[in-house]
Amino acid sequence: MEPINKTIQFGEHVKGYNIPVLNEREIRAAAGILFLIMLISILVVIFTGNFTMLKYVVTIFLTDISIRVFINPKYSPFLIIGRLMVRNQVPEYVGAPQKKFAWVIGVILSSLIFILSNVVNSYGPITALVCLICLIFLFWETAFGICLGCKFYGIFYKNKVQYCPGEICEVKDRQDIQRTSKFQIFIIFGFIAYILLIVLFFNEPFSESPDNLWDIINGTVVE
Numbered sequence: 001m002e003p004i005n006k007t008i009q010f011g012e013h014v015k016g017y018n019i020p021v022l023n024e025r026e027i028r029a030a031a032g033i034l035f036l037i038m039l040i041s042i043l044v045v046i047f048t049g050n051f052t053m054l055k056y057v058v059t060i061f062l063t064d065i066s067i068r069v070f071i072n073p074k075y076s077p078f079l080i081i082g083r084l085m086v087r088n089q090v091p092e093y094v095g096a097p098q099k100k101f102a103w104v105i106g107v108i109l110s111s112l113i114f115i116l117s118n119v120v121n122s123y124g125p126i127t128a129l130v131c132l133i134c135l136i137f138l139f140w141e142t143a144f145g146i147c148l149g150c151k152f153y154g155i156f157y158k159n160k161v162q163y164c165p166g167e168i169c170e171v172k173d174r175q176d177i178q179r180t181s182k183f184q185i186f187i188i189f190g191f192i193a194y195i196l197l198i199v200l201f202f203n204e205p206f207s208e209s210p211d212n213l214w215d216i217i218n219g220t221v222v223e
Contacts, residue, residue: 011096020096029082032142095163102149
């Protein structure tokens with residue numbers, strides 16, 4: 001790996017790669033952490049009406065992603081935590097340019113939420129929609145390893161996309177283990193039908209409030 005002397009830069013120079021790259025594994029780990037704390041803060045708003053935690057999380061999110069874009073991803077607190085979490089895993093290098101494009105989108109979205117919720121001190125459908133979009137971006141990154149923002153980069157710079165996660169930039173046929181049969185698709189629809197039947201036949205017993213296990217054991221449950 002080439003030595004890096006510059007503080008302000010985007011991506012790291014790794015031997016064998018002709019453009020700056022980032023480690024997708026630590027990015028995915030950081031996205032998972034951000035998704036979790038953002039989801040919890042939104043649930044707190046939904047169930048308690050308290051926006052305090054959400055305001056803190058939005059501020060932290062905006063600060064972290066701004067460090068990535070305007071200073072250097074290696075100084076992002078969440079990416080550092082992600083690096084520590086996956087330090088024993090082999091790096092999966094991805095092109096830095098498409099990640100920067102995706103994170104610029106993140107800066108725009110988080111800035112909009114920050115202005116509406118923290119500066120204006122308001123709530124409404126716009127804030128809710130932008131929060132939902134952020135959650136979707138984070139969830140797809142951490143659950144599937146798919147950078148939705150990078151997909152938009154590919155639309156504008158189709159011939160410049162290099163080193164995508166899972167080598168999806170390369171045009172090639174799926175391997176046998178990646179193919180989905182008609183029977184497997186049938187299983188998915190069958191499972192959906194199974195869930196609907198559970199809701200139909202078991203909604204009433206599942207809706208009953210649970211009793212204390214100790215009371216059930218002692219036979220002291222009050223009907």
